[in-house]
Amino acid sequence: MTATYYVQNVLSQVKSAINEQRLKVSTSRTLLLHDNAGPHKARATTQSLHELGIQVLSHPAYSPDLAPCDFWLLxxxxxxxxxxxxxxxxxxxxxxxxxxxxxxxxxxxxxxRKWQIRLKHCIESPGEYFEEL
Structure with missing residues (x-):
């Protein structure tokens, strides 16, 4: 996947879903977790997210244990x-x-819920290896 594809095809769907949710829960603040993949960090992506008013949560480098796609969706x-x-x-x-x-x-x-447990576990074991949760 390239940044261009991500911006044109994925972020448009994300924007629609966010707008739908905003109507349901009346919130204007949106946080998005990205891993450190190239298309997620590309200038085109960060610029598009900024224009959409979406704040990106920082993802620690080399932390696939914290990426829901890595430990669940894939x-x-x-x-x-x-x-x-x-x-x-x-x-x-x-x-x-x-x-x-x-x-x-x-x-x-x-x-x-599992992701929150993983995040907490990573914080409580700073830099130490731990087995699959």
Whole structure:
């Protein structure tokens, strides 16, 4: 994924979802957690997020244990993708783009509870290695 693709395709969906949530909970402050991937740190991305009024939470370097995609979402996607065979890249792309929408809201809420536990554990064990939570 490139920064251009991320800005044009992903952030537009993020903006729509944020606007929808703002109507429900009447908040103007939005925080977004990004990992340190190139497209997330690119100038085009940071500029677009600034224009959208979205504040990005800093993510510690070399901390995949704190990236929900690394410890949760990718595992789910890999399991679901293993169930099928894709003859065309378009078919794979369609499944990868649609699968996150099929995950129940309760599972996402559980993810954020697990994420908070991971964050707390990292803070309490500064720099020390720890086993999977």
């Amino acid at each position: 595992t789910i996607l890999k399991d679901r993708l293993a169930e099928g065979k894709f003859d065309r890249i378009q078919d794979l792309t369609k499944v990868v783009n649609s699968e996150p929408w099929t995950i129940p809201e309760e599972d996402y809420q559980g993810l954020f």
